[in-house]
Amino acid sequence: MFYVMYGMDFLLTLLLLIFAWIAGSGAGKLAFRKREKARRKAWMLAISAGIALFLVVCRILWAAAIWQSFGPRFAIDRLIDSLPPVVVPAIAVLAFTVPRLRAVLRQTAEGRFDRPNAAAPALVVPVQSLALGAAAGLYLVFFPPAPPYWGTGLVMAVLVLAGTVLLHLKQTGRVRKLGGEAVETAVGAMRRRHSLASAGLALAGIVALGVWWTAAESTSRLPERLNMGSHGSVDYGGGPVVAHGSGHAGHGGSTAAAAASVRTVSVADLTGPQSGTPDRRFTLTARKQTIRKADGRTEEGWSFNGQIPGPELRVAQGDLVEVVLVNEDVDQGVTVHWHGLDVPNAEDGVAGLTQDAVLPGQTHTYRFVAEQTGSFWYHSHQQSSEQVHRGLFGPLTVVPKDAPPDVRDIAVVSHDWAVADGSDRQEVKPGTPVRLRVTNPSSYPERFTLTGTPFRVAAIDGTDVNEPSELTDSLLLLAGGGRYDLVFAMPDRPVALRASYRDRPVVVLSPDGSGQAPEAPAVTTDFDPASYGKSAETPFGADSKFDRAFTLVFDSHPFSFYDGTFNDGFTINGKLFPHTPTLLVRENELIKTTFVNRSYMDHPMHLHGHHMLVLSKNGKPVTGSPWWTDTLNVAPGETYEVAFRTDNPGIWMDHCHNLIHAAAGMTMHLAYEGVTTPFEVGSATVNRPE
Numbered sequence: 024m025f026y027v028m029y030g031m032d033f034l035l036t037l038l039l040l041i042f043a044w045i046a047g048s049g050a051g052k053l054a055f056r057k058r059e060k061a062r063r064k065a066w067m068l069a070i071s072a073g074i075a076l077f078l079v080v081c082r083i084l085w086a087a088a089i090w091q092s093f094g095p096r097f098a099i100d101r102l103i104d105s106l107p108p109v110v111v112p113a114i115a116v117l118a119f120t121v122p123r124l125r126a127v128l129r130q131t132a133e134g135r136f137d138r139p140n141a142a143a144p145a146l147v148v149p150v151q152s153l154a155l156g157a158a159a160g161l162y163l164v165f166f167p168p169a170p171p172y173w174g175t176g177l178v179m180a181v182l183v184l185a186g187t188v189l190l191h192l193k194q195t196g197r198v199r200k201l202g203g204e205a206v207e208t209a210v211g212a213m214r215r216r217h218s219l220a221s222a223g224l225a226l227a228g229i230v231a232l233g234v235w236w237t238a239a240e241s242t243s244r245l246p247e248r249l250n251m252g253s254h255g256s257v258d259y260g261g262g263p264v265v266a267h268g269s270g271h272a273g274h275g276g277s278t279a280a281a282a283a284s285v286r287t288v289s290v291a292d293l294t295g296p297q298s299g300t301p302d303r304r305f306t307l308t309a310r311k312q313t314i315r316k317a318d319g320r321t322e323e324g325w326s327f328n329g330q331i332p333g334p335e336l337r338v339a340q341g342d343l344v345e346v347v348l349v350n351e352d353v354d355q356g357v358t359v360h361w362h363g364l365d366v367p368n369a370e371d372g373v374a375g376l377t378q379d380a381v382l383p384g385q386t387h388t389y390r391f392v393a394e395q396t397g398s399f400w401y402h403s404h405q406q407s408s409e410q411v412h413r414g415l416f417g418p419l420t421v422v423p424k425d426a427p428p429d430v431r432d433i434a435v436v437s438h439d440w441a442v443a444d445g446s447d448r449q450e451v452k453p454g455t456p457v458r459l460r461v462t463n464p465s466s467y468p469e470r471f472t473l474t475g476t477p478f479r480v481a482a483i484d485g486t487d488v489n490e491p492s493e494l495t496d497s498l499l500l501l502a503g504g505g506r507y508d509l510v511f512a513m514p515d516r517p518v519a520l521r522a523s524y525r526d527r528p529v530v531v532l533s534p535d536g537s538g539q540a541p542e543a544p545a546v547t548t549d550f551d552p553a554s555y556g557k558s559a560e561t562p563f564g565a566d567s568k569f570d571r572a573f574t575l576v577f578d579s580h581p582f583s584f585y586d587g588t589f590n591d592g593f594t595i596n597g598k599l600f601p602h603t604p605t606l607l608v609r610e611n612e613l614i615k616t617t618f619v620n621r622s623y624m625d626h627p628m629h630l631h632g633h634h635m636l637v638l639s640k641n642g643k644p645v646t647g648s649p650w651w652t653d654t655l656n657v658a659p660g661e662t663y664e665v666a667f668r669t670d671n672p673g674i675w676m677d678h679c680h681n682l683i684h685a686a687a688g689m690t691m692h693l694a695y696e697g698v699t700t701p702f703e704v705g706s707a708t709v710n711r712p713e
């Protein structure tokens with residue numbers, strides 16, 4: 024639906040430019056046509072201008088339809104930025120061009136041709152101005168404006184106005200020529216000037232493109248060193264101004280924070296318990312590993328403890344967990360991030376923000392208390408777009424202290440490499456309660472089906488669903504980085520979990536361990552967490568008074584540079600990191616964030632260190648169970664409102680978990696007042712978090 028709506032808008036914009044351009048060019052030449060051709064050319068002008076006017080009306084109606092379908096945030100930029108430059112000239116065409124063109128048509132029908140009338144700027148310039156406005160509209164498709172849109176609107180208006188003035192001057196000059204010379208001489212001279220001007224314009228265009236390319240390429244380069252606490256651009260979300268500094272705790276702290284006499288603390292000091300004997304101790308050793316894929320080819324992968332996915336870390340709620348990360352030979356360095364587990368900031372494992380990447384031969388120790396129960400996963404947050412893809416991830420499960428012992432509890436981390444050899448077949452006695460902890464470690468949303476038994480989605484992103492109802496033939500869309508816990512009692516026949524990207528099931532459970540997987544359902548219904556389960560008390564909700572409200576709008580920038588590389592960028596409020604705003608907060612505030620996806624790809628938004636309560640989806644309140652998430656898939660055309668409490672001080676990543684998007688700048692931070700970091704990213708450091 025969204026693709027159709029935005030695609031059609033693009034098509035209308037393109038067609039408008041084509042017809043307005045044909046009309047504008049025809050209008051400029053009309054007065055210089057041979058008498059016998061004038062009538063036909065005037066008709067062609069009338070038709071192309073008529074189509075262009077019709078397309079302007081279509082664009083207005085289509086913007087209204089987009090507004091109606093997806094909400095004002097999806098159409099407001101059209102209203103402010105791209106429609107005025109065509110609507111105003113279109114009105115001028117109706118007021119000035121149409122009467123004069125009708126006169127030309129009338130006269131030429133009688134065999135007369137009044138050249139000065141046909142050359143009148145009032146006939147010609149409005150049509151050409153419309154073409155300029157249409158060109159501005161097409162530019163805005165590829166370089167979408169950022170909120171609040173007024174600046175871009177003003178620039179577009181000034182540019183089109185300036186262009187119109189120049190066209191007017193040019194046309195007045197032509198009229199003068201037409202008065203002074205014989206038409207044939209005038210036409211000849213005009214043709215020559217026209218060719219020269221066209222060549223000049225084309226050359227200027229190429230030069231401008233070159234200048235833009237060079238400038239965009241060089242300005243997109245990240246600085247050699249960038250402190251992640253420096254916050255070049257900030258957003259207070261309408262709340263009180265928050266003191267923030269320029270990093271380097273321990274070297275005088277932050278000036279702004281000091282000036283406001285706010286106590287500063289370094290992320291490095293926001294650790295888990297440093298003393299006490301751990302209840303569970305693990306060692307994760309990262310090393311290179313050759314992987315044989317399903318098609319027989321081999322590729323260099325990287326593993327934890329020689330496995331892809333890495334070993335499951337299974338702990339009980341309340342355990343003090345100690346994990347020693349050892350990097351044997353992964354040259355880029357590694358870290359471990361505990362995805363979904365809201366650990367203290369220093370234990371969060373983000374290279375360049377909460378620690379330095381652990382280089383070959385080095386170790387790093389993480390210590391935290393597993394306070395939440397549920398399904399989580401761990402992965403490297405150093406060059407994560409490449410390292411997670413190559414295998415540096417694994418499941419992390421926190422079970423309740425009083426977990427029933429008879430449950431068959433299986434962590435399923437579905438990764439295209441890990442399952443290359445076929446389905447995971449397991450024997451489960453009929454009647455056994457089963458919990459499948461399904462994790463999607465890929466960058467893209469994955470669609471799962473479970474066949475052979477009715478089931479319930481017992482938990483989303485590690486948090487229990489309240490009174491989940493029974494499902495059959497449901498299509499479960501799981502965000503990249505997200506988790507669903509599927510529970511059922513094992514029937515006396517096989518059960519299969521399928522992922523849409525694979526032919527063979529990911530997991531087959533059967534009473535004898537060798538059963539045939541049941542057929543995939545022919546028809547499925549989409550599972551919607553927004554209306555699943557029963558509503559229940561939440562610590563805050565849509566009616567709460569929020570201390571700050573942030574709006575994050577995602578746009579496609581198909582022609583953009585990031586760190587010197589030309590690519591398909593996805594911006595947050597028009598910006599790529601490090602120009603994305605840092606969301607600044609104080610401890611113990613209630614925050615509302617609105618995600619608006621106007622781009623053509625899904626963005627699984629992952630906030631570190633906090634769980635977000637989903638308040639509404641596409642303007643409709645969540646009606647089912649309270650829906651807590653740490654990785655929310657925001658599909659094209661979707662708007663979500665989420666809320667969270669600032670109860671975990673630090674500087675936290677808030678980014679798209681399509682790690683390719685994140686690596687191309689779709690990342691930002693949530694920073695608490697007074698928190699600084701001694702760590703840096705940039706080419707002069709070892710740290711590349713994405």
Ligand SMILES: [Cu+2]
Nearest residue numbers: 626679681684
């Ligand atoms: Cu994304």
